[in-house]
Amino acid sequence: MSVAAARLENANPLIFQRAGERLLTAGEEDEDVADPIDDREIFDILYMRNITELLLSVGRSINDPEHPLSLEELNVVEQIRVNVNDQESTVSVEFTPTIPHCSMATLIGLSIKVKLLRSLPDRFKIDVHITPGTHASEDAVNKQLADKERVAAALENSQLLEVVNQCLSTRPV
Numbered sequence: 001m002s003v004a005a006a007r008l009e010n011a012n013p014l015i016f017q018r019a020g021e022r023l024l025t026a027g028e029e030d031e032d033v034a035d036p037i038d039d040r041e042i043f044d045i046l047y048m049r050n051i052t053e054l055l056l057s058v059g060r061s062i063n064d065p066e067h068p069l070s071l072e073e074l075n076v077v078e079q080i081r082v083n084v085n086d087q088e089s090t091v092s093v094e095f096t097p098t099i100p101h102c103s104m105a106t107l108i109g110l111s112i113k114v115k116l117l118r119s120l121p122d123r124f125k126i127d128v129h130i131t132p133g134t135h136a137s138e139d140a141v142n143k144q145l146a147d148k149e150r151v152a153a154a155l156e157n158s159q160l161l162e163v164v165n166q167c168l169s170t171r172p173v
Helices: 003-007 039-046 051-056 105-119 138-146 148-156 158-168
Strands: 082-085 090-095 125-130
Touching: 039 082, 090 105, 105 125, 105 138, 105 148, 105 158, 125 138, 138 148, 148 158
Parallel strands: 090 125
Antiparallel strands: 082 090
16 A cells, blocks of 8 residues: 555545436527526536536546545435525535545535535525435534535635635546
């Protein structure tokens, strides 16, 4: 085992296949037609899967802070755990850390939340939380992610913001 691998909490994570691309209809591509936001659109936002983004930057996604893999490839976020109510302007995303004692869980949740805050209209209330029963400190992490003041304070920390931006940066597929 290499020295770098010895420092990783989960040196050999399971890697999952990426979901297939969604085919967009002409109505969905027409910017003059109002269409509701659904769970697949949120999933696509998290992994920057719309056609325009694919043309501009193939392979953009939310990156794991420890591994050169996306959260999708590690099965941290799945479409089935994304819930959207467009009429009530709510988005809920559950994420599943790869191990029960993952010290990066708060950073991963913050990265997901920031991605959605930057991508969705301001009218949406965004809830990001750990999938119940999958993390030893899920209550503490969920409390931090639900607290607007804590999230704002975290994003004022330039070093933490730099790490979040690295998780959101383009990485080759």
